[in-house]
Amino acid sequence: MHQERGANRAMPDAATQLDIYRRMIRIERNDDATIRTIKQGRLQMPYYSARGQEVIPSAVSVNLNPDDTICTIYRGIHDMVAKGVPLRPLWAEIAGRVTGTCKGKGGPMHITHPESGVMVTTGIVGSSMPIANGLAWAAKLDGSRRVTVAYFGDGASNIGAFHESLNLASLWKLPVIFVCQNNRYAEHSRFDKCTAVDRVAKRAGSYDMPGETVDGNDPFEMYAAAREAIERARDGGGPTLIEAITFRFLGHVFGDDDKYMDKAEKAAAMARDPIPAFRARLLESGVATEQGLADMHKDITAEVEDAMQFALGSEFPSVDELRRDVFATEIAL
Amino acid sequence: MHQERGANRAMPDAATQLDIYRRMIRIERNDDATIRTIKQGRLQMPYYSARGQEVIPSAVSVNLNPDDTICTIYRGIHDMVAKGVPLRPLWAEIAGRVTGTCKGKGGPMHITHPESGVMVTTGIVGSSMPIANGLAWAAKLDGSRRVTVAYFGDGASNIGAFHESLNLASLWKLPVIFVCQNNRYAEHSRFDKCTAVDRVAKRAGSYDMPGETVDGNDPFEMYAAAREAIERARDGGGPTLIEAITFRFLGHVFGDDDKYMDKAEKAAAMARDPIPAFRARLLESGVATEQGLADMHKDITAEVEDAMQFALGSEFPSVDELRRDVFATEIAL
Amino acid sequence: MSAPTTKMNALQAVNAAIAEAMAADPKVILLGEDVADPEGGGVVGTTRGLSTRFGDDRVKSTPISEQAIIGAAIGAALGGYRPIAEIMLMNFTTIAMDMIVNHAAKLRFMSGGQSQVPITIHMLTGAGASTAGQHADHLEAWFAHTAGLKVVAPSCPADYKGLMLSCIADPDPCIFIESMRTLFVPEDVPDDQGPIELGRANIIQEGNDVTIVAYSGMVITAREAVKKLAEEGISAELIDLRTVAPWDRDCVLASVRKTGRAVLVHEAVRSFGVGAEIAATIHEALFGLLKGPVRRLGAPYSPVPFSKPLENAFLVQPDAVVAAVLSVMG
Amino acid sequence: MSAPTTKMNALQAVNAAIAEAMAADPKVILLGEDVADPEGGGVVGTTRGLSTRFGDDRVKSTPISEQAIIGAAIGAALGGYRPIAEIMLMNFTTIAMDMIVNHAAKLRFMSGGQSQVPITIHMLTGAGASTAGQHADHLEAWFAHTAGLKVVAPSCPADYKGLMLSCIADPDPCIFIESMRTLFVPEDVPDDQGPIELGRANIIQEGNDVTIVAYSGMVITAREAVKKLAEEGISAELIDLRTVAPWDRDCVLASVRKTGRAVLVHEAVRSFGVGAEIAATIHEALFGLLKGPVRRLGAPYSPVPFSKPLENAFLVQPDAVVAAVLSVMG
Numbered sequence A, B: 001m002h003q004e005r006g007a008n009r010a011m012p013d014a015a016t017q018l019d020i021y022r023r024m025i026r027i028e029r030n031d032d033a034t035i036r037t038i039k040q041g042r043l044q045m046p047y048y049s050a051r052g053q054e055v056i057p058s059a060v061s062v063n064l065n066p067d068d069t070i071c072t073i074y075r076g077i078h079d080m081v082a083k084g085v086p087l088r089p090l091w092a093e094i095a096g097r098v099t100g101t102c103k104g105k106g107g108p109m110h111i112t113h114p115e116s117g118v119m120v121t122t123g124i125v126g127s128s129m130p131i132a133n134g135l136a137w138a139a140k141l142d143g144s145r146r147v148t149v150a151y152f153g154d155g156a157s158n159i160g161a162f163h164e165s166l167n168l169a170s171l172w173k174l175p176v177i178f179v180c181q182n183n184r185y186a187e188h189s190r191f192d193k194c195t196a197v198d199r200v201a202k203r204a205g206s207y208d209m210p211g212e213t214v215d216g217n218d219p220f221e222m223y224a225a226a227r228e229a230i231e232r233a234r235d236g237g238g239p240t241l242i243e244a245i246t247f248r249f250l251g252h253v254f255g256d257d258d259k260y261m262d263k264a265e266k267a268a269a270m271a272r273d274p275i276p277a278f279r280a281r282l283l284e285s286g287v288a289t290e291q292g293l294a295d296m297h298k299d300i301t302a303e304v305e306d307a308m309q310f311a312l313g314s315e316f317p318s319v320d321e322l323r324r325d326v327f328a329t330e331i332a333l
Numbered sequence C, D: 001m002s003a004p005t006t007k008m009n010a011l012q013a014v015n016a017a018i019a020e021a022m023a024a025d026p027k028v029i030l031l032g033e034d035v036a037d038p039e040g041g042g043v044v045g046t047t048r049g050l051s052t053r054f055g056d057d058r059v060k061s062t063p064i065s066e067q068a069i070i071g072a073a074i075g076a077a078l079g080g081y082r083p084i085a086e087i088m089l090m091n092f093t094t095i096a097m098d099m100i101v102n103h104a105a106k107l108r109f110m111s112g113g114q115s116q117v118p119i120t121i122h123m124l125t126g127a128g129a130s131t132a133g134q135h136a137d138h139l140e141a142w143f144a145h146t147a148g149l150k151v152v153a154p155s156c157p158a159d160y161k162g163l164m165l166s167c168i169a170d171p172d173p174c175i176f177i178e179s180m181r182t183l184f185v186p187e188d189v190p191d192d193q194g195p196i197e198l199g200r201a202n203i204i205q206e207g208n209d210v211t212i213v214a215y216s217g218m219v220i221t222a223r224e225a226v227k228k229l230a231e232e233g234i235s236a237e238l239i240d241l242r243t244v245a246p247w248d249r250d251c252v253l254a255s256v257r258k259t260g261r262a263v264l265v266h267e268a269v270r271s272f273g274v275g276a277e278i279a280a281t282i283h284e285a286l287f288g289l290l291k292g293p294v295r296r297l298g299a300p301y302s303p304v305p306f307s308k309p310l311e312n313a314f315l316v317q318p319d320a321v322v323a324a325v326l327s328v329m330g
């Protein structure tokens, strides 16, 4: 069921290339500021950086509409930023402030922002997928052309929920795209030590579903694969499994010592940093100018700084919030 | 990962053919007597007949040693009989008597008989597989050549436990054989309405594991596939997924009205009754004589009758049993 | 002249409730193993006729994939629907506990109120039908202990209908328990039976000497006990809890305040069961006002056994309820 | 002269117990996500060094597959081994509930005593580390309600070691809970610390006015409360339950019989929690002998929140324990 890579696959035009790049920079600047703020002791949170994985959600999201939905995971702030979650409430959420997307109650692993289409962020490996199916089912029942993207990791491809979800999605021809961000590690476990097959995308064959492995650090490849899968889903053609090969530069969680990683493997992966690579490509092809990118960088840095200030200047939620949102009706404690 | 069917696959010799047939008849006679006894109101139990599936465990079990183990399911009495569970305690168990394999505490869905290698019978779809892995792991740790067979249905191939189990078994190269008895239905659901792929065996490809679909009603095909998988497992070659195509003649559970089934499909399947077919083959090839088979039939019928009498003549367990076997040490109620 | 009624059993009542809700609200949808008509409309027929009437899109049979079932229900709820998910038997919720507990129950809270998950998960359970260790557990205490879930356990057809209507309409996830022993007993159900408010107990019979609290199948057992007690001149008040979480504290406390004595009965294992919460609450709230200790009855600390005599001993019998009442009558 | 001791934290104590058990019995084996040394010996290092010392066959890192992990542990147990299975966090047991509850807990009973499942499932949990809604639940009440499981929840390094040794040696499945707040506090552990009998509570401090019962991380909270109470002239007896199921009824009842008052503290949600069972039992057993109602403290009925002030309010604080005690001192 491996997809053939046609010679003339969808190509992002210049504006779309810049759009992808802009999303990547927002992700990267945001990541950088988050780590800085944690180090300053001004954020108290477990942080799962996606540095190195910027291309994937950026190239996916330029193909999505605002009312398309995603379900993502603890390592998902890049997915949210790419999908368009505004940075102020996002920062306020990771800072546990009442101005956060979730009033500070969910925190970084559970950011939700339906306005932007971010419907679920889960801390449970594999659990983005079964829920994405339901969102896709709703879109189908509505007779809409909405699609849903389920993001998950390589490690998640070994858990039961993956299997049940892909089987159901295929049977029901749901407009859902399963995007596996294969960053070669699950916590401290190397991909091949957990996964009995060399390519996650091969598993699509178990569900009579199109499946494809792409270089998740290549914006063009990623764009083409995402675009085709999303169009197919919109057109009623059902789900696709995309395996995007990438790498997480900063280990599993902030503070990770990387001892479990092969030094050479890591160095090789880091040398393939997608941001400078895409930057060079944009400049080379004339899609962007040095000045244009410098301006973009500056604007985004300022936007991130503003979000951070907004968050840290906001109030914490009141303790009454413990009895709100447990049910629709406030409960007595 | 589909297995090539070599021209000269393993063939059961005459004695082995008779051995397979004898097991099949024991299963069939036992099934017949069970249904009769239920109809007489002398057994109170949910009964999941495997009439029609006799070949599978019979052709598997002639390749197993007494200390090889199996994990099976609610529809598993055929698997137990084929593996060699003596009929008296088996009958006493389904009759809820203290002389049963499990003192009457487990009942038909939970028959256990370690002496014969029947380690777990589960009522939970899919759950034979994760446990079978552990038994195989133990065999490997022991440095023994023991293997474990996990039996399950076609419906079970869609549940998460299937996926997790096959992945782990392949990674750890466990001596386990996953035997899917594909009887085309899961309760009232037709195979293709639940399973997004046309052959369960194709799913072996997700785990870099050998997988094969065989005619589960053909003792020769079934024997060859089982033998090869079992030898491979014994030799340290790891797990195999075998999909054995068959049919359950008596629906899901005793009392099933079959309304959900296509009449023609059912009639065609019933016409392929494996018992008369194998009988004819044995006679034709001269492996058996009419008289020999008639004697076998008579002996087995008597053995089943004896088991039934033994069971119904046995005592029920005393109520004290509720506090025994909850833990190793008897508890106070 | 009383309102017109129709005789139906609990399964028919659930079916009627779902049909009514589906007819009234196109957002009500249904999924589960074998629930559509080509698959028989549920293995015991609970959802028979619904896919034929409301279409294959809104009533979908699923593979055997409890995680996928509950996940799809949650997602569809986030997408604006009111899914009813059938899990065949309560023991199979063990496959879907992540979806139910980590997700359905928590998404509203974790999203700061942005998400709502108005799903109803209904399931059968209960001992007595020789299904043994893995098909008959009463696990409601787990769900009651999980913030964000409502747990409903009716005992008679009218309540099955009214409570199912309320669960479907409720903005939060509800666990709806169908007890094997109550399923096939036909009773009169008012033709206009509407929703019954969640969280409200029902005083089945008023009495003065002792309060008996039961729910689900054990209401049948308790009814028999009440009759026997009446023969011995003891006036028992019988409360059917109907909703286990949130349970009707006010109703139970008012009754026990009146009678001074309480006996709690459930089918689930006694230890760490629902009865513990109720007993602890009664004792704390009415300290010094009770005439005797609260007695809790439930299954012994044991898996559900197969053999008939053991199964009978596993289940609380009416005589045990009578004995418990007598033990506190002093 | 007291026995020689070594300072270690709870993680080191667990590590020491497992190492000792593995050295003594070749049938003790270990599996779980990242437990082997190439993967760092556990994400918090609990099993560090064990695969190097005892070999890759006996200490195996697994894929993220909680059903497969517990299934493999059960099967290996049926094959004569004593597996220790690590589930990283308690919330992830929701993936494996079928294996734990329908299988591990029941196989001995359902087989009429032929099967034994001597497995230890250990896991971390607890609020306070900003991990929010899906990583910090205390679900011990579920397991305690399940016939066939033992539930252990230590609070100090020596107990971690002694109880882990007992769980590994126990012939039945044990749930071993590691509480986040107790993990990194080093304490003296006797070098010859042997097994501590399961089901036996520990009287941490004797007292006369009130009995405080706690376990796991809440023992730390309760200790602080006891100190504050002492300053106010109240003599509290502090019992560390250590084993939640089966819990030490005799020890708790003897203490409450003496003090006449009880306050129960756990981190889990209060409603339908472990405290309910203990409170109900105390009230029933000591009816008429108590000087005040049993008070139960636990988390509010809410998922674990992220924001620090909410997380602090979610956790029972020492002052709340003090207030509960004062409320029954009369």
Ligand SMILES: Cc1ncc(C[n+]2csc(CCOP(=O)(O)OP(=O)(O)O)c2C)c(N)n1
Residues within 6 Å of the ligand: A075, A123, A124, A125, A126, A152, A153, A154, A155, A156, A157, A181, A183, A185, A186, A187, A252, D033, D064, D066, D088, D092, D095
């Ligand atoms: C069911 C479950 N098991 C274990 C964990 C602990 N855990 C958190 S992240 C993680 C690794 C996941 O790896 P992968 O799917 O590759 O995603 P990545 O973190 O690399 O993005 C694990 C094991 C969890 N959150 N959920």
Ligand SMILES: Cc1ncc(C[n+]2csc(CCOP(=O)(O)OP(=O)(O)O)c2C)c(N)n1
Residues within 6 Å of the ligand: B075, B123, B124, B125, B126, B152, B153, B154, B155, B156, B157, B181, B183, B185, B186, B187, B252, C033, C064, C066, C088, C092, C095
């Ligand atoms: C986890 C779980 N879900 C649902 C059921 C109810 N159930 C019992 S048998 C069955 C059908 C299984 O079909 P299949 O795997 O094909 O096996 P067969 O009965 O055909 O032998 C179902 C759904 C169950 N026992 N366990």
Ligand SMILES: [Mg+2]
Residues within 6 Å of the ligand: A153, A154, A155, A181, A182, A183, A184, A185, A186, A187
């Ligand atoms: Mg990864």
Ligand SMILES: [Mg+2]
Residues within 6 Å of the ligand: B153, B154, B155, B181, B182, B183, B184, B185, B186, B187
């Ligand atoms: Mg089948």
